Amino acid sequence: MDKREYKYIGKSPDRSEGLEKVTGRAVYVHDMELPGMLYAKALHSPFARAKIISIDTSAARALPGVKAVLTGEDAPYLVGLYMIDKRIIAKDIVRYQGEVVAAVAATDERIAEEAVSLIKVEYEILPSVQTIDEALEAKILVHEDINDLEYMKGVFFPQKDSNIASWNKTVRGDVEKAFEESYLVVENEMYLPAAAHTPLETHAAIAQADPYSDKLKIWSSAQSPFAVRQLMAKSFGIAEADIQVIIPYVGGGFGGKAGIHLEPLAALLSRACKGRPVKYAATREEEFNQLPTRAAMRGRIKTGVTKDGKIIALKVYYDWDSGAYADYGVNVGRTAIYSGAGAYEIPNVEIHSRTLYTNKVFSTAYRGFGHLETHWVIERQMDIVAQKLGMDPYEFRMKNILGPGKTTVSGEVITESTGSPSDCLKAVAEEINWTGYQREEEREIQKKRGKVRGKGLALLHKAPAMPAFTSTASIMQIDGDGKVKVMIGAIDIGQGANTVIRQMAAEVLDIPLENIEVVWESDTQKNPYDWQTVASKLTFMGGNAVIKAAEDMIRQMKEVAAQVFRCDASKLTHGDGYIYHVHHPHKRLSYGSLARGYSYENGNAIGGVIIGRGTYIADGLTNLDKDTGQGLPALVWTYGAHGVDLEVDLETGDVHILKVASAFDVGRVINKKLTEGQIMGGVLQGIGSALSEGLKFNAEGKLLNPTFTDYKIPTAKDMPDEIVPILIENPQADGPFGARGVGEHPMISIPSAIGNALYDALGINFYKLPLNPENIALEIAGTQAP
Amino acid sequence: MCEHDAKANCFEYIDSQMPRVPLDLVVNGERVHEMIDPAMTLLDFLRVTLKLFGTKEGCREGECGACTLIMNGRPVTSCLILAVEAQGAEILTVEGLSKDGELSILQEEFIREDGLQCGFCTPGMLMSARALLDRNPNPTADEVKEAIAGNLCRCTGYKSIIDAILSAAKREREALRNG
Ligand code: FES
Ligand code: FES
Numbered sequence: 001m002d003k004r005e006y007k008y009i010g011k012s013p014d015r016s017e018g019l020e021k022v023t024g025r026a027v028y029v030h031d032m033e034l035p036g037m038l039y040a041k042a043l044h045s046p047f048a049r050a051k052i053i054s055i056d057t058s059a060a061r062a063l064p065g066v067k068a069v070l071t072g073e074d075a076p077y078l079v080g081l082y083m084i085d086k087r088i089i090a091k092d093i094v095r096y097q098g099e100v101v102a103a104v105a106a107t108d109e110r111i112a113e114e115a116v117s118l119i120k121v122e123y124e125i126l127p128s129v130q131t132i133d134e135a136l137e138a139k140i141l142v143h144e145d146i147n148d149l150e151y152m153k154g155v156f157f158p159q160k161d162s163n164i165a166s167w168n169k170t171v172r173g174d175v176e177k178a179f180e181e182s183y184l185v186v187e188n189e190m191y192l193p194a195a196a197h198t199p200l201e202t203h204a205a206i207a208q209a210d211p212y213s214d215k216l217k218i219w220s221s222a223q224s225p226f227a228v229r230q231l232m233a234k235s236f237g238i239a240e241a242d243i244q245v246i247i248p249y250v251g252g253g254f255g256g257k258a259g260i261h262l263e264p265l266a267a268l269l270s271r272a273c274k275g276r277p278v279k280y281a282a283t284r285e286e287e288f289n290q291l292p293t294r295a296a297m298r299g300r301i302k303t304g305v306t307k308d309g310k311i312i313a314l315k316v317y318y319d320w321d322s323g324a325y326a327d328y329g330v331n332v333g334r335t336a337i338y339s340g341a342g343a344y345e346i347p348n349v350e351i352h353s354r355t356l357y358t359n360k361v362f363s364t365a366y367r368g369f370g371h372l373e374t375h376w377v378i379e380r381q382m383d384i385v386a387q388k389l390g391m392d393p394y395e396f397r398m399k400n401i402l403g404p405g406k407t408t409v410s411g412e413v414i415t416e417s418t419g420s421p422s423d424c425l426k427a428v429a430e431e432i433n434w435t436g437y438q439r440e441e442e443r444e445i446q447k448k449r450g451k452v453r454g455k456g457l458a459l460l461h462k463a464p465a466m467p468a469f470t471s472t473a474s475i476m477q478i479d480g481d482g483k484v485k486v487m488i489g490a491i492d493i494g495q496g497a498n499t500v501i502r503q504m505a506a507e508v509l510d511i512p513l514e515n516i517e518v519v520w521e522s523d524t525q526k527n528p529y530d531w532q533t534v535a536s537k538l539t540f541m542g543g544n545a546v547i548k549a550a551e552d553m554i555r556q557m558k559e560v561a562a563q564v565f566r567c568d569a570s571k572l573t574h575g576d577g578y579i580y581h582v583h584h585p586h587k588r589l590s591y592g593s594l595a596r597g598y599s600y601e602n603g604n605a606i607g608g609v610i611i612g613r614g615t616y617i618a619d620g621l622t623n624l625d626k627d628t629g630q631g632l633p634a635l636v637w638t639y640g641a642h643g644v645d646l647e648v649d650l651e652t653g654d655v656h657i658l659k660v661a662s663a664f665d666v667g668r669v670i671n672k673k674l675t676e677g678q679i680m681g682g683v684l685q686g687i688g689s690a691l692s693e694g695l696k697f698n699a700e701g702k703l704l705n706p707t708f709t710d711y712k713i714p715t716a717k718d719m720p721d722e723i724v725p726i727l728i729e730n731p732q733a734d735g736p737f738g739a740r741g742v743g744e745h746p747m748i749s750i751p752s753a754i755g756n757a758l759y760d761a762l763g764i765n766f767y768k769l770p771l772n773p774e775n776i777a778l779e780i781a782g783t784q785a786p
Numbered sequence: 787m788c789e790h791d792a793k794a795n796c797f798e799y800i801d802s803q804m805p806r807v808p809l810d811l812v813v814n815g816e817r818v819h820e821m822i823d824p825a826m827t828l829l830d831f832l833r834v835t836l837k838l839f840g841t842k843e844g845c846r847e848g849e850c851g852a853c854t855l856i857m858n859g860r861p862v863t864s865c866l867i868l869a870v871e872a873q874g875a876e877i878l879t880v881e882g883l884s885k886d887g888e889l890s891i892l893q894e895e896f897i898r899e900d901g902l903q904c905g906f907c908t909p910g911m912l913m914s915a916r917a918l919l920d921r922n923p924n925p926t927a928d929e930v931k932e933a934i935a936g937n938l939c940r941c942t943g944y945k946s947i948i949d950a951i952l953s954a955a956k957r958e959r960e961a962l963r964n965g
Contacts, residue, residue, distance in 0.1 A: 284847065716935050
């Protein structure tokens, strides 16, 4: 392990924007008002699938204060990230309850709301696709025109005349033969419901159209300004350069604010109002109902093992109940074919991942997308197979775990620099004193108390899910006083990215943190390009770009200083804000004196304005083969593991979590405090997914719990007694200072670790989330029934 | 068409058409007098009328706590209270926590312990914490949990928030002792 001493890396400076956030001065889109601004409200479909027979907007239009009323007729545009399949406003047909069928811009929210209530829509209700099986049957097509939809070719594979937005596969070895040779074959089906991101700030966007040109200015609570710009330009058929996207503070994203959401509708309304700015801030109900979720998923898994516990065959069907539009959903599904076997080496594998259209609110990326879901299936299955083998699930995992020299299901060979899943598993097992499942007798003794304790383990891995060509950039400028401004394209949505970027810049430039500012309020007109703020790639890719920009700046300063000192630039080094001669350190020039060119006493000047530039592109990645899924999908893997110690009340089914130990091989800790913050927050989000969260729909596809009252996310009272973050540092050779991303990982495998601990406690295997008191109490009652 | 078009402030909040009523109260130490829509919530009064945007809105249903402020010494969710109910009240919002450009101890501890990430729950969280420390300068961790149970935070997992409140309590007690 690299034990080099750093000045700023590995320390825990406070986040840069703390002051603005604790004083209420941080401005979010919700807080913005512009001169002449109008407010938007939308009318939503009450039906999951219906024909729009007619829309009468006359009464709404006649209401004083209403400036525009739009229906699908007025919005002939399709948008989509990977499948171009979604209308900005539904036309002719609605595909989910909550879909926008009309929108109003008015001088205030109440008028807008009243106008919405005056719009009359006549529907013809149609039968809808509500379940995974109905979607697969394809008697009803959610998108009749699926064969004609435009999509990203070579990466996603929509199926003709079906509801399958993409069918991705991995086929490696000969899985059927291996099942025949297996000592034991275990088959299971597992399920988890759709879940909501619930950022505390709902989605909000303000758009201002230029009535005399194509130009659009957007303020949005989006994670990915450049994606908004690109997708909107494509949809409207205008130039990217015509669209300016500005991102002030964002009140939480978790993937739900990646991609494009309210922006196009706000833009169309602004165009219809002669360019007055239009603000569309989603209500909490819209956040649940209209804006995307995490897809529900069913995993059918079959594992074949040898007598001594080697997995030789794995076959899985992951079917995603992904809602009415593909959005990120197809990419969520795609992660399953390279990540969905877990962090294990398995020679014979067949994974099918089908992202299905259904008539429900559509789904998108959610923190570590695809992984919490597939790991619920894989890591539960690992425990169940171990049970059947009569093996300790820790030993069983260790026997099959990935590590240097081993090969992933996509055919990628893991190296020393990839990190160590076994270090993570070992660390958490030690932390919770894992000694194997308890014996039935021990359980029985505990049961007499009415409460049973149990422990569980689960492993995880994740690589950023992104196109092979993903890139990012950084620009750095220096002032005459030696202070540096850094611009990146990615967004700090609270994960602390800007603080981490600042530390890296300070380290390379060797100047105090206070002298570096990472510019907030990202603006596509000013900031350099970034693909998207997703996939925990900011530290890795953004960090590498910033390091390069800082090095570029130093190189330029050395070139000028070399002329001044009449030496070769190679004789110069830098430190403490100076460029100096290695052998004559008194020969030195401050960064500030070189910032805008160096001036001699007589006024002669050389050099010029110093601007550092750094770019980083994911190199060496390939698309995955259509039929076999082989290729290089992973820029960087981050491994992790959780150990859970809990207690369950036999009568109520209440789960009380005593301890969660979470270890991640982060390569190098850049900021301990912020990294631990990500872990604490992610673990609790995972606990929400495990114990309480899940969207509920009735048979007609109406969402039954679109409020915080009925959709419970963890409060301070739902915290585990203790969360122990463990940071393991096996550096990544091409990571910035050896670091890997970890923003999303903490929530992955939390449900599986809890499910496994529940088995240890109760001797009952759970296959469905959430593990809420009702479901647990029901199972307990079921096993006690004669 | 819009009767307000003639006025420069057409984008201003428009009331329920009910006759306006006078409202007198003290916000962050300043006396405020406004003629307001009687149907307006206290949250809207702050954000729309007074343009104090520090207090956040996360649900408008009393379920998230983002809009928490202190009214006459008690924490309330301002989205559920009519502005007229605050007649004569003393209101403290996040904007009133720091004095003369200096952060309060509580704010400092939120930064130091990293009791915030996206920051959207922070103003409400700070106000619930302030109200707690005002009535109980020496709370236990469980009492802190209880006090912020109505404030949802999706980012932090609460641990750092609780640590921040506990260490602020400690520092405030010390400050009091040292006069
Ligand atoms: S906005 Fe008042 S509690 Fe959510
Ligand atoms: S810091 Fe984001 S919700 Fe609390």
